[in-house]
Amino acid sequence: MIKRKMGRIGFDSSVLLFGGAKLGQVTQLEADRSIAYALEHGVNHIDTAASYGDSELRLGPWMAQIRDRIFLATKTTQRGKKEAGEEIRRSLERLQTDRLDLLQLHAVGTPDELELCLREGGALEAALEAKADGLVRHIGITGHGHQAPAVHLEALRRFPFETVLTPFNYYLYSLPKYRESFDALAAEAAKQDVSLRVIKAVAKGPWAHGQERSFATWYEPFASRDTIDACVHYVLAQPGIGGFASAGDIELFPLIVDAVERYGTLSAAEVMERLAAVAGYSSPFGDADSGV
Secondary structure (H helix, E strand, O other): OOEEEOHHHOOEEEOEEEEHHHHOOOOHHHHHHHHHHHHHOOOOEEEOOOOOOOHHHHHHHHHHHHHHHOEEEEEEOOOEHHHHHHHHHHHHHHHOOOOEEEEEEOOOOOHHHHHHHHOOOEHHHHHHHHHHOOOEEEEEEEOOOOOHHHHHHHHHHHOOOOEEEEEOOHHHHHOHHHHHHHHHHHHHHHHHOOEEEEEOOOEEEEOOOOOOOOOOOOEEEOOOHHHHHHHHHHHHOOOOOOEEEOOOOOOOHHHHHHHHHOOOOOOHHHHHHHHHOOOOOOOOOOOOOOOO
16 A cells, blocks of 8 residues: 655555545444455555544444554534534544544635634634644644635635645546646645645546436446546646545445555556546536636
């Protein structure tokens, strides 16, 4: 498993983050199999959230045996200090641990959401308080949508977040305005030595109306080995990206792990040829012109 240093945090993280959303609606046995598979293949970074259903509960029983050898991150979607503080402590209980390596302000994808988090009495104050109390070591930010890179750039200008988790894939980066905002974010992250990781690496686009959903993800993911390989190669080759979160489906996870382990076996030309040939590739957030 490839590892890359997480900016000024300094942790050597697997480039593949175990995305906890995949555990939100599975049994403990199914979760155990997926977690064990991740650990066996060298994944040492777990990224979950309070809003991911039962994910934290599924991870909790593992902490006694793995806590000291993994980087553990969770997220809060609460916007007020009191509510966020309560959610952070509930996450610690559910995860059966006394500390988080990373607490992320989650789903901050618009200027209004950012303002709610950073205002007096906002969620950032709860994160800082938790850090002062030794419950949280680092603070980051995440978000979805076409505005996310620009919003996260503004976030870095206003507070020294240590990590950013933002959307990125071949299609999104092909959009001129999205590319411009992502490049600006990447440049600022590099300047501040912030760990920049991405989501939606293997997202094909929104589920079509009435389409049978064969995976647990809220968007339609790619499912073929060849395309997933190309998606993973594309993301990991992008300068400044430290890693990416796996898709929210336990059945897709082994394919994504395999793609990471085969990184470097495709040329840049092969990657571009495969992705350019994909039919129906679009933004997971819908209309690409909206907010871009």
